[in-house]
Amino acid sequence: MELIGVPGIPEVAAGDDIAALIAKALRDASIEVVEQDVFVVAQKIVSKAEGRIVHLDSVVPSLRALEWAAAFDKDPRVVEVVLHESKRLVRMERGVLISETEHGFVCANAGVDTSNVAEGTVTLLPKDPDASARKIRAANVALGVSGIAPLIDYRGQKDSHGNALKVTVIAIADELASAAELVMRKSAGIPVAIMRGFNYESRDATALELIRVPELDLFR
Known part of the structure; x- marks a missing residue:
């Protein structure tokens, strides 16, 4: 091959x-x-093409996101996006978020990604x-x-x-x-x-x- x-x-x-x-x-x-x-x-270029991008300055973190982010030195806005994209939280401890997405995938951070994107933005998984x-x-x-x-x-x-x-x-x-x-x-x-x-x-x-x-x- x-x-x-x-x-x-x-x-x-x-x-x-x-x-x-x-x-x-x-x-x-x-x-x-x-x-x-x-x-x-x-997946990243597909998400970008489909407009699956969140600008973090538009995100208002919940109390849960603020508390968890403070405990593990995370960006509370990113944590809030992960919580929003999660159908169910599988694990949320020691700075690691494992969740089930609406698609049924079990993965880290519900597929929310901060790499290879403009500063202040994150990408989401494609809807379908x-x-x-x-x-x-x-x-x-x-x-x-x-x-x-x-x-x-x-x-x-x-x-x-x-x-x-x-x-x-x-x-x-x-x-x-x-x-x-x-x-x-x-x-x-x-x-x-x-x-x-x-x-x-x-x-x-x-x-x-x-x-x-x-x-x-x-x-x-």
């Missing part, structure tokens, strides 16, 4: 066409797309990551997928010693997204990568398939 970083993606602003920006960057870099290529697109992926027909954790099965289910098959596999389901979309980070480092300025040579099942799918039901999720 081969990982190809796509250079030349400019700073993204609200309303930008991500697919068009990727197409131009591919042409400028003389990168040809081949059948079965998987595109991995950083699957729709975002479908829109650009591309998909470090997978938030949205389009055209690729996000899971490989080995249950019912046998391992190399002949033992029946009972619980092995691989979140292949997450693994592809994680692998892409090797060429999409936050400091590299490359928010798009191509995974080439991976044999995957092509079908309509949703990232919701990656979310465990609560009764089987040890983190809920």
Whole structure:
């Protein structure tokens, strides 16, 4: 397999066409797309294009945000945004906020991010990551997928010693997204990568398939 970083993606602003920006960057870099290529697109540029940006000077922290921020030297405005974006708080201790988002993702800070954005702003996760992926027909954790099965289910098959596999389901979309980070480092300025040579099942799918039901999720 081969990982190809796509250079030349400019700073993204609200309303930008991500697919068009990727197409131009591919042409400028003389990168040809081949059948079965998987595109991995950083959530950050999708959020920016969709206007999922909060200006912190517009945020009024609640008492809860103020108290927690003071205890752990955090910006209370950022804490307030995290609380607002959280459907449920899973952990809130030792300076770490783990929450469940409205999408069902369990992650740090409800996906609210202060990196690679203008000072005084934060980005939020896309409202509908699957729709975002479908829109650009591309998909470090997978938030949205389009055209690729996000899971490989080995249950019912046998391992190399002949033992029946009972619980092995691989979140292949997450693994592809994680692998892409090797060429999409936050400091590299490359928010798009191509995974080439991976044999995957092509079908309509949703990232919701990656979310465990609560009764089987040890983190809920």
